[in-house]
Amino acid sequence: xxxxxxxxxxxxxxxxxxxxxxxSAGRLKKISSRGGNPIVIDNLVAYDRPDIILLCDxxxxxxxxxxxxxxxxxxxxxxxxxxxxxxxxxxxxIAFFPFDAMKHGDYQNICNLNIRLLAxxxxxxxxxxxxxxxxxxxxxxxxxxxxxxxxxxxxxKIVGDYTRSGYSHDCSAFAAQQDLMKREYAxxxxxxxxxxxxxxSVRVVNTGDFIDETRGLWTSSNASSLLKRxxxxxxxxxxxxxxCRREDPYTGTQFIYDYLWCRNGPKPENxxxxxxxxxxQITSKFWTKKNPNDAGRKSCNWYLTANALLxxxxxxxxx
Amino acid sequence: xxxxxxxxxxxxxxxxxxxxxLLAGQPPNGCNSLPVVEIKCPxxxxxxxxxxxxxDLIAARDGIFxxxxxxxxxxxxxxxxxxxxxxxxxxxxxxxxxICQRKLLERKGIExxxxxxxxxxxxxxxxxxxxQRQEHLLSIIINTPEGEGYYVLPSAHDHMLSCLxxx
Numbered sequence: 338x339x340x341x342x343x344x345x346x347x348x349x350x351x352x353x354x355x356x357x358x359x360x361s362a363g364r365l366k367k368i369s370s371r372g373g374n375p376i377v378i379d380n381l382v383a384y385d386r387p388d389i390i391l392l393c394d395x396x397x398x399x400x401x402x403x404x405x406x407x408x409x410x411x412x413x414x415x416x417x418x419x420x421x422x423x424x425x426x427x428x429x430x431i432a433f434f435p436f437d438a439m440k441h442g443d444y445q446n447i448c449n450l451n452i453r454l455l456a457x458x459x460x461x462x463x464x465x466x467x468x469x470x471x472x473x474x475x476x477x478x479x480x481x482x483x484x485x486x487x488x489x490x491x492x493x494k495i496v497g498d499y500t501r502s503g504y505s506h507d508c509s510a511f512a513a514q515q516d517l518m519k520r521e522y523a524x525x526x527x528x529x530x531x532x533x534x535x536x537x538s539v540r541v542v543n544t545g546d547f548i549d550e551t552r553g554l555w556t557s558s559n560a561s562s563l564l565k566r567x568x569x570x571x572x573x574x575x576x577x578x579x580x581c582r583r584e585d586p587y588t589g590t591q592f593i594y595d596y597l598w599c600r601n602g603p604k605p606e607n608x609x610x611x612x613x614x615x616x617x618q619i620t621s622k623f624w625t626k627k628n629p630n631d632a633g634r635k636s637c638n639w640y641l642t643a644n645a646l647l648x649x650x651x652x653x654x655x656x
Numbered sequence: 657x658x659x660x661x662x663x664x665x666x667x668x669x670x671x672x673x674x675x676x677x678l679l680a681g682q683p684p685n686g687c688n689s690l691p692v693v694e695i696k697c698p699x700x701x702x703x704x705x706x707x708x709x710x711x712d713l714i715a716a717r718d719g720i721f722x723x724x725x726x727x728x729x730x731x732x733x734x735x736x737x738x739x740x741x742x743x744x745x746x747x748x749x750x751x752x753x754x755i756c757q758r759k760l761l762e763r764k765g766i767e768x769x770x771x772x773x774x775x776x777x778x779x780x781x782x783x784x785x786x787x788q789r790q791e792h793l794l795s796i797i798i799n800t801p802e803g804e805g806y807y808v809l810p811s812a813h814d815h816m817l818s819c820l821x822x823x
Contacts, residue, residue: 346685347661351801388686405687441757479759484689 343368343378343390349403353389356493359500363391371633381426384638385419390428397423398504399496400430405474405482407435413451414590418638421592424465425603429499429506432458433492436473436521439480447480452532453593455522459515460596465603468511470495471518535570539594544569544611554647559654563645569611570598571647577618582627587614588638595642606656611644621648658784660684662801663726667713667782669803670796674820676715676722679760684712684726691758695741695751709741712782714755716766719776720816722794729785730795738779738793748774778817794820 340363344350347365354360368386371379377397381390389401400423402416416432423430436450458469472491475483482488498510526532535541547569548560555563563569572594574587591614599608616624624646628636639646646653658666664683671678681690693714697707713724723741725734741747752773755761761768768776780794787797787808794817795808806822 346683347659347801348665348683348688349686351665352688403687405692439758441754445757477763479763481691481758481763482689484691486689488689 339394340364341366341392341395343374343392345386345388349388352403352489353391353401356489357497357500359497360391381422381428382419384422384641385416385635387419387423387430393504397426397428399499400428401433402430403433405435405438407438407440407448407450408454409448409451411590412586413454414586414588414593417454417457417586417589417592418584418641420469421461421641424461424467424469427465427467429467429504429511430469431472431492431495432470433472434474435476435482436471437480438474438476438482450521450525452522452525452529453536453597455518457593457596459518459522460600462515464596464600466506468506468515470511470514472514535594535598538573538575539598540571540573541598541610542569542571543567547571547613551647551652554650555652559645559652562654563611563613566608566611566644568609569613569644570594571613571615573615573617575618576616578620578623581616581619581624582636584628584635584638588635588641591639592642605642608644612642613645613647614639614643615647617649619648621646621651621653624648657728658798658801660726660728663728663782663784663798664712665801666784666798666803666805667724667726667796669801670782670798670805671713671715671722671724671803673803674717676717677764677766679714679716679721679755679764680711680758681713682710691760693751693754693758693760695747695754709737709747714760716761716764718816718819719768719772721768721773721777722780723777724780724782724796726782726798728783730781730783730788734781735790735793738781742777742779742792745774748777751777776816778814 342350342353342363342365345368350365371382387400387402390397391399420430437447440446440448458471461469474488477483495510495514499508502508544563544567548555595612599610599612601607601609628639630637630640640655644656661684680693682692695709711723712726715722727734752770780796782796782798784798789808790810791812792810796805798805807820809817
């Protein structure tokens with residue numbers, strides 16, 4: 338059995354290898370830019386680069402994303418797109434991050450996980466029939482991240498169990514982690530019931546009513562394409578022209594909303610509701626200049642899953 | 657010569673093996689277990705990190721607080737950057753405040769007030785190139801990612817650093 342650990346950098350690669358003795362013989366390789374990797378790796382990094390990709394005999398068996406940041410508030414989607422690709426390719430995925438931790442600086446406070454992320458992971462797992470799990474980076478009594486080595490205990494347990502199971506998607510550690518995520522979601526939802534509903538930037542609307550409300554921006558063929566679905570989820574992104582050449586966190590967040598309120602199958606076309614990205618301050622011409630659908634640029638992520646992009650002057654139907 | 661990632665890993669291992677307590681750090685890429693400390697630019701107001709300084713490593717031992725910059729080879733730019741930080745009382749005070757806010761000393765059982773912190777702060781350049789003795793900065797030459805290496809003490813006498821011995 339030949340193991341290869343593709344990593345974004347050597348520090349995280351060596352950390353991953355330290356999690357399980359079975360990985361010690363694994364060859365460490367750096368993930369190169371798109372086009373410079375084995376095809377299977379290039380496919381997995383098509384949306385964005387995860388930290389770790391484990392290949393067993395050339396087949397991807399695990400993707401890991403590790404961060405010290407709590408995915409909170411608006412930034413919840415920051416790293417999401419890179420995990421979507423692994424789910425689409427049915428590669429089990431672990432996101433390792435603190436669920437609650439101290440944020441420092443002028444506005445020091447404890448940050449809590451935005452639980453829409455847990456709900457989205459659960460929906461992705463169900464749709465792609467592949468475990469996508471979140472693992473908590475523990476904190477100490479001061480809400481500071483534990484850094485004495487014990488922080489990796491749960492990760493090592495899950496990765497070890499998965500490896501010993503022969504990389505079975507149904508291994509007991511994944512099942513146990515999914516149960517824990519469900520309990521966390523329920524517990525936190527009880528404390529913050531608003532998280533069950535979409536955030537202020539998202540409206541769930543009747544498609545016909547929305548087209549009426551924004552008439553003048555749709556051609557009749559555009560409108561009829563959208564009217565195939567009676568309900569639409571409109572995600573309003575208030576970027577200004579001066580700051581619209583960017584993806585994070587919006588392109589990741591669009592996937593969270595897509596999985597939570599639109600998707601019913603593994604392909605972006607499989608939706609019960611349209612997903613419309615609305616940019617009220619940007620014209621279509623300016624947008625296309627700044628964020629072209631170019632596979633060589635990360636801006637192509639804007640075109641991956643929405644049904645339509647709606648600008649201040651026109652609409653663009655994507656699917 | 658080692659890559660920056662490997663010099664970083666080697667420096668962490670070297671410092672641990674030589675009795676230092678690692679307090680904070682920011683790897684050149686990705687993330688690791690150490691807390692990240694950022695010294696904001698005193699002139700900058702509002703959000704954002706423009707002009708901020710994030711040491712690659714901060715380590716403590718025997719009253720010395722070492723700011724370490726890691727590069728594959730000796731870096732004149734890093735030497736200037738460290739000298740600038742160490743010469744600015746305001747930035748050293750901001751660093752102490754950041755460290756206290758994160759309870760980094762408390763968590764490691766180290767007692768130190770602002771005055772002793774200022775007196776004990778030093779800079780180090782860690783790299784895997786040829787040794788280049790600095791006037792005031794410590795150099796740490798890293799030979800392997802596992803932490804084999806040695807100190808090169810500054811040419812100017814420094815009673816705190818002079819206690820450091822190569823194994």
